[in-house]
Amino acid sequence: MNAQPILKVVIHGASGRMGQALLRLAAQMPDIDVVAAVARRAPSQRVIDGVPHFAASELSGLPAFDVAIDFSLPDGVAALARLCAERGAALVCGTTGLDAEGEAALAALAGRAPLVWASNYSLGVAVLTDLVARAAALLADWDCDIVESHHIHKKDAPSGTALSLGQAAQGQGVQPRYASLRAGDIVGEHTVQFAGLGERIELVHRASNRDIFARGALEAARRLVARAPGRYSVAELLTA
Structure with missing residues (x-):
């Protein structure tokens, strides 16, 4: 029996909540080798x-890697995307609130290597997004409201996930409120509510542990590296 190939991974944003979850879970996965952890500040230990x-x-001193997983801050994404483009490495990006430079760097990377950017890497949210699009297509004249709740330290509002859910509704001609x-x-x-006269529908996703996002990102990394250059969605990777 052939040994399972080892995936060389860089964790970018390693000091944050998601970065710490990624490091902890990756250490339990025999097919993943975290070759570098990157944080904004210089490490106290190498x-x-x-x-x-x-x-x-x-970043220029990082060892060879197959894929980078990024949950950092918006101003750090462009440099990582450029490094991935130079090396032909895949990128799994979960950083929201990107500026124009970050968006442009991701677009350029997709021409040279496989990329997935998503505001949320849980399978449940991938399914929720599909359900929102279906509901919006059938309820185009109903009101649509998206309510999202997060911890007190989250800076962007509405959340990236809420905006992605809103885009799913907008794609069917519905304009959501947040x-x-x-x-x-x-x-x-995240709650997506469709309200009509005398009735309403609520689609809800609740995350009780951020490990679901870390596991989803690691699984996305596994499935992304074999793809051709281009931009992929979480649904394409996790539900295929």
């Missing part, structure tokens, strides 16, 4: 639990 750590300013709540340590809750 090697932690066997993983080399780098500052964001040291409301955002920031409270406590809520991992993530």
